[in-house]
Amino acid sequence: MTGGTDSRIHSFYTKTSRPLSDGLIQTDTDFEVVACNSAASQLLQTIDTQCIGTSLWTLFPDSRGTIAQTEIETALESQQQRSFKWYAGESQTWVEVLVFPSIDGLTLVLTKLRSDGRRHRNIDLYKSELEPASVGGWKIDLPSETLHVSEEVLRIRGLPADYDLTIEEGIQFYHPEDRRILTAAVDRLKNGGETYDLELREVRENGDIYWVRTTGIADYNESGEIIALRGVYRDITERKESELELQRKTRELARQNERLDNFANVITHDLRNRLNVAQGRLGLAREQLESEHFDVIERSLSRMQTLIEEVLDLARHGKAVHNPAPVELTVIVQQSWEAVETAGAQLISQDRLTILADRNRMKQLFENLIRNAIEHGGEDVTVTIGALDDGFFVEDNGPGIPVNEREQVFESGYTTSSSGTGFGLAIIKEIADAHHWNVQITESSGGGTRFECTGVEMG
Known part of the structure; x- marks a missing residue:
C-alpha cells in the first residue's frame, strides 16, 4: 500500500471486522484506482503500487461487455450495491466481487470463493439481499x-x-x-x-x-x-410473517405432540396393567380348568396387546425427524425381515442405497410393510424392495389393493383382515410424513401391491 491510502484501507478492515483475506479496491467516479490492499493484488496477481492510479478495467481484463462492466457501472449510476463473480485467471481463482457505491466513487470487496464454489459465510452481511427494485x-x-x-x-x-x-x-x-x-x-x-x-x-x-x-x-x-x-x-414483512407463523405452528405442534405422547403413555400404561392382570388370571384358570373358551380369550388378549403397542407407535412416529442420519437400505431391510414372522415368504433386496432417516422409525416402517405383505399375500408371498430415483419401493406378488381403497388403507383403524388392527399402514404414513416423504400405493408388476416412498434425501 502507498501514500495516504494505507490508513484508509486499514480502517475499513479493522473497524468493520472484515477478514484480512478479503481484497479491497477503491476508485473515484472515473473508475481510477485510489486504494488497493495486498489481498486484492494477490487475488488479481498484480502489485499494490501498480494498482494506484490505473484504470479499474486494467485490473479486470477482458471485462468490457461482460457482467462485470454492467454491474460496476450500474452500481455507480444507481448508487445501489451490486455483485458478480469473476475468474482471476492468473491465480486460477473464482472471487465474489461486492460493489459498494458512494458519491465519491466505488469500493469493491473481493472474497475468494471456497473450493466447493460456495461463498464464505461473512459475505452475506455485506451483500444484504441485493435486489435493486426493492x-x-x-x-x-x-x-x-x-x-x-x-x-x-x-x-x-x-x-x-x-x-x-x-x-x-x-x-x-x-x-x-x-x-x-x-x-x-x-x-x-x-x-x-x-x-x-x-x-x-x-x-x-x-x-x-x-x-x-x-x-x-x-x-x-x-x-x-x-x-x-x-x-x-x-x-421484509412477508418473509418475516411467514417465519413467525411457521415458528408458531412448530411450537403448537410440539405442544400437541407432547400432549399426545403423555395421553398415549397414560392410556397404554393403564391398559397394560389390566391386560397383564387378565393374562395372569387366564394362566391360573388354565392350570385349574379345561375349556375351549380359553384359546378364544387368549387370542383376544393378544390382539389387545398388539392394539396397545400400535396405538403407542402411531403417537410416537408422527413426530418430525430433525436429525436424520445415513441408513443403508439393505441393512435395515434385513434387520426388519428378521424381526417379523415370515414363515415361507421370500425377500428380494438387491439395490444398495443409503438414505437420510431415523433408523428406528425406518425399521418400524419396513417391519410394517413386510408384515402387511405377509398378512394379505399369504405365507409364501415374495417381497421385493428396491431403489427409485428419489426414494425406494416395497412390493409383493399378493392379491393387491383395489384402486378405490388405496387412500383409505392409510386411515387409522381401516383393515380388510379379520386379524389386522388397522394401524400398521397408518403408522407407515406417519413415519413417511415425519421425514417429509411422499408415500403412495400402486400395482406391482406381478399384480400385487407396491408402496413407493419418494422425496427421500440420499445420504
Whole structure:
C-alpha cells in the first residue's frame, strides 16, 4: 500500500471486522484506482503500487461487455450495491466481487470463493439481499448530522418522494421496543465502526406493524476517521410473517405432540396393567380348568396387546425427524425381515442405497410393510424392495389393493383382515410424513401391491 491510502484501507478492515483475506479496491467516479490492499493484488496477481492510479478495467481484463462492466457501472449510476463473480485467471481463482457505491466513487470487496464454489459465510452481511427494485439506501453525514435516504425508503414508510426525513423522525418509525436496539447499533457503528445487520419492527400511523431489514457500515476519510454511516434498508414483512407463523405452528405442534405422547403413555400404561392382570388370571384358570373358551380369550388378549403397542407407535412416529442420519437400505431391510414372522415368504433386496432417516422409525416402517405383505399375500408371498430415483419401493406378488381403497388403507383403524388392527399402514404414513416423504400405493408388476416412498434425501 502507498501514500495516504494505507490508513484508509486499514480502517475499513479493522473497524468493520472484515477478514484480512478479503481484497479491497477503491476508485473515484472515473473508475481510477485510489486504494488497493495486498489481498486484492494477490487475488488479481498484480502489485499494490501498480494498482494506484490505473484504470479499474486494467485490473479486470477482458471485462468490457461482460457482467462485470454492467454491474460496476450500474452500481455507480444507481448508487445501489451490486455483485458478480469473476475468474482471476492468473491465480486460477473464482472471487465474489461486492460493489459498494458512494458519491465519491466505488469500493469493491473481493472474497475468494471456497473450493466447493460456495461463498464464505461473512459475505452475506455485506451483500444484504441485493435486489435493486426493492432495496432502499440511506446515509448519515456525521459532520452535518444530516440524513439522506432513497425514494424506496420513503415509499416503504408511506412518505412522499420529496419528503425531507430527519434522523430523529427516522428513528421514531421503529417500534418502541426496537428503537433501543437500533440506536445502540448506530452508536457502536459511529464510535467504533462495528457493522450491523438487523431485522426490526416499524409502526405506521394507523398502528400497523411491518418488518424491515437494515444494515450499516462506516465511511472513512484518509486519516482513518469515520465521516459517514451508510447502509441498505428493505421491507421484509412477508418473509418475516411467514417465519413467525411457521415458528408458531412448530411450537403448537410440539405442544400437541407432547400432549399426545403423555395421553398415549397414560392410556397404554393403564391398559397394560389390566391386560397383564387378565393374562395372569387366564394362566391360573388354565392350570385349574379345561375349556375351549380359553384359546378364544387368549387370542383376544393378544390382539389387545398388539392394539396397545400400535396405538403407542402411531403417537410416537408422527413426530418430525430433525436429525436424520445415513441408513443403508439393505441393512435395515434385513434387520426388519428378521424381526417379523415370515414363515415361507421370500425377500428380494438387491439395490444398495443409503438414505437420510431415523433408523428406528425406518425399521418400524419396513417391519410394517413386510408384515402387511405377509398378512394379505399369504405365507409364501415374495417381497421385493428396491431403489427409485428419489426414494425406494416395497412390493409383493399378493392379491393387491383395489384402486378405490388405496387412500383409505392409510386411515387409522381401516383393515380388510379379520386379524389386522388397522394401524400398521397408518403408522407407515406417519413415519413417511415425519421425514417429509411422499408415500403412495400402486400395482406391482406381478399384480400385487407396491408402496413407493419418494422425496427421500440420499445420504
